[in-house]
Amino acid sequence: MTTIPQKTLNDGLQLPAVGFGTYKLNGASGINSILSAIDTGYRLLDSAFNYENEGALGEAVRRSSVSREELIITSKLPGRHHSYDEAITTIQESLFRAGLDYYDLYLIHWPNPSKDLYVEAWQALIDAQKWGLIRSIGVCNFLPEHLDRLIKETGVTPSVNQVELHPYFSQEQQRAYDKEHGILTESWSPLGRANKLLQDPAIKKIADAHEKSIPQIILRWHVQLGALPLPKSSSPKRQLENLSLFDFSLSDEEMQTIGKLSHPHGRTFDQDPSRYEEF
Numbered sequence: 222m223t224t225i226p227q228k229t230l231n232d233g234l235q236l237p238a239v240g241f242g243t244y245k246l247n248g249a250s251g252i253n254s255i256l257s258a259i260d261t262g263y264r265l266l267d268s269a270f271n272y273e274n275e276g277a278l279g280e281a282v283r284r285s286s287v288s289r290e291e292l293i294i295t296s297k298l299p300g301r302h303h304s305y306d307e308a309i310t311t312i313q314e315s316l317f318r319a320g321l322d323y324y325d326l327y328l329i330h331w332p333n334p335s336k337d338l339y340v341e342a343w344q345a346l347i348d349a350q351k352w353g354l355i356r357s358i359g360v361c362n363f364l365p366e367h368l369d370r371l372i373k374e375t376g377v378t379p380s381v382n383q384v385e386l387h388p389y390f391s392q393e394q395q396r397a398y399d400k401e402h403g404i405l406t407e408s409w410s411p412l413g414r415a416n417k418l419l420q421d422p423a424i425k426k427i428a429d430a431h432e433k434s435i436p437q438i439i440l441r442w443h444v445q446l447g448a449l450p451l452p453k454s455s456s457p458k459r460q461l462e463n464l465s466l467f468d469f470s471l472s473d474e475e476m477q478t479i480g481k482l483s484h485p486h487g488r489t490f491d492q493d494p495s496r497y498e499e500f
């Protein structure tokens with residue numbers, strides 16, 4: 222089985238350098254896909270209250286021969302429950318749905334700035350961590366202005382910021398902010414949700430030179446950037462492919478070639494968190 226290097230968060234929790242995305246993996250087939258991911262060697266599993274698969278995830282964990290303690294299980298607080306009391310109840314409900322006693326990582330899913338309740342939601346995560354419901358707390362889709370407020374108003378810096386990140390939207394400034402503040406950047410849609418990125422000719426050329434696939438080159442690029450990719454796949458074959466990243470490396474020149482593919486309008490679904498909100 223592939224050995225995955227570890228990364229250490231600002232609160233000491235260790236995460237494997239690649240995780241497994243579970244958006245759209247639901248029901249019995251979702252359980253099978255998540256089970257196969259665990260069997261393949263994934264130890265970091267990324268879910269959310271809004272994916273409606275915390276139950277499937279918990280069931281896969283119970284059916285797996287890997288112990289609960291070896292897994293890093295993530296879920297996320299939806300935008301409609303940012304007020305303090307609702308956030309606490311939702312974290313509890315997330316645990317009940319999964320049948321777990323604790324999450325390793327729990328994230329605010331979107332800042333939803335027009336509602337202006339994300340600091341209240343953050344206070345709920347801080348308290349839930351103190352009560353032992355969550356080991357590590359972080360956010361998704363937070364811009365520097367949102368992170369500045371969390372840190373200034375609560376004194377607690379998130380451990381993780383999970384953002385859209387792939388070669389067409391490389392998040393150079395956000396990654397620099399996160400690094401400066403000791404926040405680990407996780408990459409969502411690291412493969413651009415299998416859009417035209419997977420046919421990109423510049424990446425294909427690099428893939429051919431290494432005798433690797435385009436997804437492997439893209440995921441290796443994430444790892445070398447210092448970001449933690451969360452590729453989703455329903456297929457055991459592609460799950461293994463996406464984890465097999467540690468027997469080769471990209472040169473500085475190859476990293477730069479891929480970096481140059483990024484552009485300001487490169488988001489897959491135009492989800493700019495300063496105006497896009499999810500509930």
Ligand SMILES: NC(=O)C1=CN([C@@H]2O[C@H](COP(=O)(O)OP(=O)(O)OC[C@H]3O[C@@H](n4cnc5c(N)ncnc54)[C@H](OP(=O)(O)O)[C@@H]3O)[C@@H](O)[C@H]2O)C=CC1
Pocket residue numbers: 241242243244245267268330361362383384408409410411412413414415419436437451452453454455456459460462463
């Ligand atoms: N915090 C947030 O706001 C968000 C978080 N996320 C998280 O990030 C995870 C990953 O992002 P997601 O949007 O799912 O997209 P990904 O970039 O991971 O792409 C998933 C798609 O790529 C295909 N795929 C995966 N591996 C390969 C491969 N090796 N070759 C060819 N095709 C492949 C999958 O198909 P198949 O399954 O058939 O293999 C699927 O269609 C999510 O599952 C979720 O956990 C995602 C969006 C937003």
Ligand SMILES: O=C(O)C(=O)[C@@H](O)[C@H](O)C(=O)CO
Pocket residue numbers: 244269490492499
């Ligand atoms: O997958 C996630 O975490 C999301 O936030 C999704 O809702 C994603 O943004 C999406 O697919 C919206 O169409």
